[in-house]
Amino acid sequence: MYYEPGKTDHGLSKNPFNSLVIPRPIGWVSSVDVGGIVNLAPYSFFNAVSYRPPTVMFSASRGASSPDDNHKDSQRNIEETGEFVCNLTTWDTRKAMNATSASVAKDVDELALAGLTSEASQAVKPPRVAEAPVHLECKYLKTVELPGDTPNDAYCVIFGQVVGVNIRDEFITDDGIVDVGKMRPIARLGYQDYAVVNSDTIFTLHRPG
Numbered sequence: 061m062y063y064e065p066g067k068t069d070h071g072l073s074k075n076p077f078n079s080l081v082i083p084r085p086i087g088w089v090s091s092v093d094v095g096g097i098v099n100l101a102p103y104s105f106f107n108a109v110s111y112r113p114p115t116v117m118f119s120a121s122r123g124a125s126s127p128d129d130n131h132k133d134s135q136r137n138i139e140e141t142g143e144f145v146c147n148l149t150t151w152d153t154r155k156a157m158n159a160t161s162a163s164v165a166k167d168v169d170e171l172a173l174a175g176l177t178s179e180a181s182q183a184v185k186p187p188r189v190a191e192a193p194v195h196l197e198c199k200y201l202k203t204v205e206l207p208g209d210t211p212n213d214a215y216c217v218i219f220g221q222v223v224g225v226n227i228r229d230e231f232i233t234d235d236g237i238v239d240v241g242k243m244r245p246i247a248r249l250g251y252q253d254y255a256v257v258n259s260d261t262i263f264t265l266h267r268p269g
């Protein structure tokens with residue numbers, strides 16, 4: 061099959077697009093508002109985009125869930141306070157991660173609401189999720205607004221520079237390698253589906269030359 065988004069109908073029961081760029085890592089973004097209220101939400105339009113300095117991005121939709129200024133709380137907090145943390149989501153935290161995607165009032169601490177443990181970050185004000193094995197502490201760089209087919213389809217991409225990296229010692233091997241199989245990170249597929257990485261699904265390929 062072939063379709064041209066926005067021009068021709070895909071004819072499928074659901075838009076297939078987010079089942080085609082897969083698996084997507086999930087940035088579990090903690091931030092604080094100007095009053096210090098903690099916000100936590102998962103974003104799967106998320107990735108690392110450069111090495112030195114390490115830089116990450118996530119992309120936030122607009123629309124009905126944020127009727128006041130049409131922005132998600134994570135975006136607003138980060139633009140106002142300049143800092144955030146990307147916590148790694150794992151098999152063990154999958155249900156809490158999902159719970160933090162609910163729309164709740166701005167003055168609710170979503171980390172506490174999901175029954176998670178808040179841990180102070182080292183380089184930034186937003187706390188990290190203690191249950192996560194990795195935390196990327198970030199300083200806000202910039203927002204890039206993407207065009208949408210309608211105003212509600214418009215996404216904003218938020219870039220952050222990673223200024224502090226925490227890796228739980230129990231996930232580092234004696235050889236100094238990050239033990240990803242032991243962490244069991246999860247990734248987003250399309251529809252309501254996810255994938256999990258564990259030691260059975262990891263394989264190694266050496267680059268030519």
Ligand SMILES: Cc1cc2nc3c(=O)[nH]c(=O)nc-3n(C[C@H](O)[C@H](O)[C@H](O)COP(=O)(O)O)c2cc1C
Pocket residue numbers: 086099100101102103104105106119120121122125131132133134135157158160161162163164248
């Ligand atoms: C696994 C997962 C991935 C998500 N990815 C995104 C995303 O990339 N962009 C987005 O705008 N919303 C995404 N959402 C929805 C947000 O998490 C949800 O709108 C949340 O309430 C936003 O919270 P905030 O307003 O506190 O930032 C995702 C939800 C889940 C469960």
